Amino acid sequence: MTDETPSPLSRMLLAHAPEDRRDWLRAWPGLEALLASHLAAAASAWPAVKLPPERFLRHLARHLPAPEAPADALAKLHAADLYLACACAEGEPQALLSFEQHVLRKVPARLGPLPGSTVDEVLQVLRQRLLLGVGEAPPRIADYAGRGPLRAWVRIVAARIVTALSQQGGHPERLSESPESLAQLLAPDDPERELVRAHSREVLSEALRAALAALPERERALLRLHHLHGLTMDRLATMYGESRSNIARHVAHARERLLRLTRHELEARLKLHGRELESLLGLVRSRLDLSLGGLMD
Known part of the structure; x- marks a missing residue:
């Protein structure tokens, strides 16, 4: 040649x-x-x-x-x-x-x-x-x-x-994200309604970290892959060998469980109750829904 x-x-x-x-x-x-x-x-x-x-x-x-x-x-x-x-x-x-x-x-x-x-x-x-x-x-x-x-x-x-x-006792990189990246699960990019202000960022990150730790591993992985790494439902369905609708349901269930656990953590850590807590959780929920909504239609 x-x-x-x-x-x-x-x-x-x-x-x-x-x-x-x-x-x-x-x-x-x-x-x-x-x-x-x-x-x-x-x-x-x-x-x-x-x-x-x-x-x-x-x-x-x-x-x-x-x-x-x-x-x-x-x-x-x-x-x-x-x-x-x-x-x-x-x-x-x-x-x-x-x-x-x-x-x-x-x-x-x-x-x-x-x-x-x-x-x-x-x-x-x-x-x-x-x-x-x-x-x-x-x-x-x-x-x-x-x-x-x-x-x-x-x-x-x-x-x-x-x-x-x-x-390392079980989970070397399960929760390795920084407080800032964990906070993206709660409120990525919302300058007009800043959820994670300087004085509460660490508390919110700790609450979310604890809530994530309490999730089953599969649900934690799905939320991380979708919210932090930006994988679409189609990509997740391909990776897991499941239908898109099943993966969308799994992510939605994981999201709801995360919100419930986050509520308990915030109640304990920030001593919030009633309207103040519901307002904060409503913003948390709206940010997650905005991230998921277009992919679950």
Whole structure:
């Protein structure tokens, strides 16, 4: 291939490959056929997942073996798993559903005997840690390089979460949000009716933190994913492998439970009663309804 114009797939890969890999790729015998076979394997493994070849090849370019790697390193990549990880990182709905059904649901059986609540916690943290980007960074699943099976890579991440749970008494990142981000659950962006004033922000954040801690893990995760990370009902339905209407009901129930628990906390902490408490809770409720309403129609 050194003396020929690269074929279409090879050309796409070369366009995105790091400069120090390009000569190595140009010298690769049968590169076009190898890339075609990788894409065919991905299509066979995940027929419902739709990802343009150029996006996969751009992703593959990020994870190319080093030139000094074994000669068959590129051929031995777990290309179908890499394809699924790339599609998940891009938020492709069928990829997220396939990841839930064929990867995440296989994790508990390989973690040994654990209480059901711990298993649920591990899966929730996995979803958040692997499938959500932070700021401008892509979701962490984009770091999977295809050197081994995707399930094994996810199990390693899950095992580390189990270790963190045992070392930190149960919930390492369950309630890791700052008081300011927790306050977004109550009143994001309301300058005209400022709910969280300086003197009460900490008390309200503590009340919300306590209310969230009292929620079942699944409800807490749904509220965090929807309100703090901005996932739509459609995206949540895909992640959890449930219908949109079911997820919307779960989020609504979690919201109502959170409001009830927040009421009790505010009564105890701010010594509010009657009209003053109802006014505050009415504003809390209106902010949550505004966030949810357009997505539950």
